[in-house]
Amino acid sequence: MTIQAQIDTLERLAALDSELHVLKEELQTERQELGSKKSHIRELDEKLARDRGSVDDMERMRGDLVGEVRQMSVQVEKSREKLSRCRTEREANAAQRELEELRKLYRDREIEIEKLVGLVEQARVDIAKAESEHGALASELSEQEGPLVVRLREVEKEIALREAARKELVQAVPVALYRKYELVRKRRGTALAHTVEGTCSACHIALPPMLFQQVRRGLEFAQCPSCHRILYFREVAALQADSQSSGA
Numbered sequence: 245m246t247i248q249a250q251i252d253t254l255e256r257l258a259a260l261d262s263e264l265h266v267l268k269e270e271l272q273t274e275r276q277e278l279g280s281k282k283s284h285i286r287e288l289d290e291k292l293a294r295d296r297g298s299v300d301d302m303e304r305m306r307g308d309l310v311g312e313v314r315q316m317s318v319q320v321e322k323s324r325e326k327l328s329r330c331r332t333e334r335e336a337n338a339a340q341r342e343l344e345e346l347r348k349l350y351r352d353r354e355i356e357i358e359k360l361v362g363l364v365e366q367a368r369v370d371i372a373k374a375e376s377e378h379g380a381l382a383s384e385l386s387e388q389e390g391p392l393v394v395r396l397r398e399v400e401k402e403i404a405l406r407e408a409a410r411k412e413l414v415q416a417v418p419v420a421l422y423r424k425y426e427l428v429r430k431r432r433g434t435a436l437a438h439t440v441e442g443t444c445s446a447c448h449i450a451l452p453p454m455l456f457q458q459v460r461r462g463l464e465f466a467q468c469p470s471c472h473r474i475l476y477f478r479e480v481a482a483l484q485a486d487s488q489s490s491g492a
Contacts, residue, residue, distance in 0.1 A: 251476045257413045258436045264406050271399045281385050288378040299367045306360045309353050316350045437473040447471040
């Protein structure tokens with residue numbers, strides 16, 4: 245295979261690799277978007293389950309505290325009656341201390357109940373917000389998932405077709421040249437660069453004159469001393485024709 249034939253093959257290979265890069269990025273982006281929405285819905289499901297469980301626990305705790313308060317209310321009344329029946333100062337002091345302790349416990353339980361009521365209200369607000377977000381996201385996913393899955397399959401088919409075409413092109417490239425091409429492509433994203441008047445089309449560095457003449461003779465490939473891409477020479481007329489063709 246002549247150098248020019250190898251150049252033509254490498255150019256087609258580079259064009260295919262560029263198309264594959266765009267398609268694979270689209271595929272990855274769409275998959276990530278779909279996966280992100282599903283993951284977010286799962287997170288909301290878990291959050292709602294936790295919050296609802298927490299509300300149930302707090303409601304049970306509030307019920308227990310309300311029961312304790314009712315019992316304490318009865319005990320307070322009994323302590324008051326006991327205080328009214330005291331005949332000695334010692335008995336009265338003891339009954340008064342007991343009454344004060346019961347009143348303190350009663351107030352503490354009321355404060356706990358108020359805190360729980362506030363926490364339950366806030367939790368219910370959070371649940372309502374999460375339910376609204378979950379509903380909107382589920383509706384959006386329901387509308388988008390079908391068309392998105394279809395598009396993903398289309399992109400996968402396009403990638404498969406280009407991968408098959410790429411394999412055929414690779415077989416036409418000398419093994420050593422292809423290894424070099426792949427090494428540069430994985431590092432730089434693109435592996436080819438042309439030169440017209442002594443500069444690299446990729447990194448725009450001025451090539452050493454001897455290197456430029458070597459590439460211009462078209463007897464062998466060289467690599468840019470700056471970006472290490474595989475260099476080949478293109479005639480100005482050919483370059484202008486390509487430019488006009490792409491502009492049309």
